[in-house]
Amino acid sequence: MSTINYLKQKTWDILTDRRISTLHPAIRAKAKEFIIRAEKELGIKLRVTSALRTWQEQQRLYNKGRTITGKIVTHALPGQSYHNYGLAVDVVEIKNGKAIWENPKWNKIAHLGKQIGFEWGGDWKRPDRPHFQMRLGMHHTQLARLYRQGKRNGNYVLLS
Numbered sequence: 001m002s003t004i005n006y007l008k009q010k011t012w013d014i015l016t017d018r019r020i021s022t023l024h025p026a027i028r029a030k031a032k033e034f035i036i037r038a039e040k041e042l043g044i045k046l047r048v049t050s051a052l053r054t055w056q057e058q059q060r061l062y063n064k065g066r067t068i069t070g071k072i073v074t075h076a077l078p079g080q081s082y083h084n085y086g087l088a089v090d091v092v093e094i095k096n097g098k099a100i101w102e103n104p105k106w107n108k109i110a111h112l113g114k115q116i117g118f119e120w121g122g123d124w125k126r127p128d129r130p131h132f133q134m135r136l137g138m139h140h141t142q143l144a145r146l147y148r149q150g151k152r153n154g155n156y157v158l159l160s
Contacts, residue, residue, distance in 0.1 A: 006032040012039055013047050013094070022052035024086035024156045027134045031089055034116050034132070042108055047099070049130065050090040052155055053083040075126065079144035085157050087143075088133035101130070 007029045010017050020031045031048070038044045053061070055078035065072030074081065082088035091109070093100045103109070106129045110120040113132045121131030136159060146157045 006036060009036060011035040012045050016046070016048040019048040019051040019089070022086060023089070026136060026159060027087055030116050030118070030134065034113055034118065037116070038109060038112055042105070042112060044105060044109060045094045046091040046109065047094045048089045049092055050083060052086040053081065054155065055079060055084055058084055079147065080140050082133035082135065082140060085143050085147070086155060087136065088131060090130040091132065092130055
C-alpha cells in the first residue's frame with residue numbers, strides 16, 4: 001500500500017481522523033499510515049490524543065504544575081514542541097474502550113513508528129512514550145524562527 005493511499009483512508013477512530021487532519025500536510029499521510037498499520041500489523045488500536053497545538057495551548061500545558069495546580073505534563077515551552085508546527089502526535093492504545101498509558105507494547109509501537117520515519121519520545125533522556133514526531137530535517141529553533149518571521153500558512157511553517 002503506498003503512502004498516498006493512506007491519506008484517502010480512514011482510521012478505526014473518528015477522533016484520530018479529526019486530529020490527524022490538523023497536522024502539517026507534510027506528515028498527515030505518515031500519521032495515518034502509523035495508525036492503520038498498528039491496527040493491521042500489530043492488532044493495536046492507537047488513538048491520536050494530541051496533534052497540532054497552538055503556542056497558546058502549549059503555554060497552558062507548560063504552566064501545569066508550575067503556575068497552575070496539577071502535575072507537570074511538558075517541559076517544552078511554546079515553540080519548542082513539534083506539536084506547535086503540526087509535526088508531532090501523541091498516541092495511546094485503546095482496548096475495550098480504555099486508554100492503556102502504562103503499556104508493555106510501547107517498544108512494538110515505537111518500532112513501527114520508527115519504520116515509518118517518526119522519532120520516538122521514548123528514546124529521550126526524559127522518556128515521553130506516547131510522543132512521535134517528524135523533524136523533517138529542522139530543529140525546533142529553525143521552525144520557531146520561520147514561524148516568527150511569518151513564513152507560514154496559518155499554523156504550518158513553510159518547509160521549503
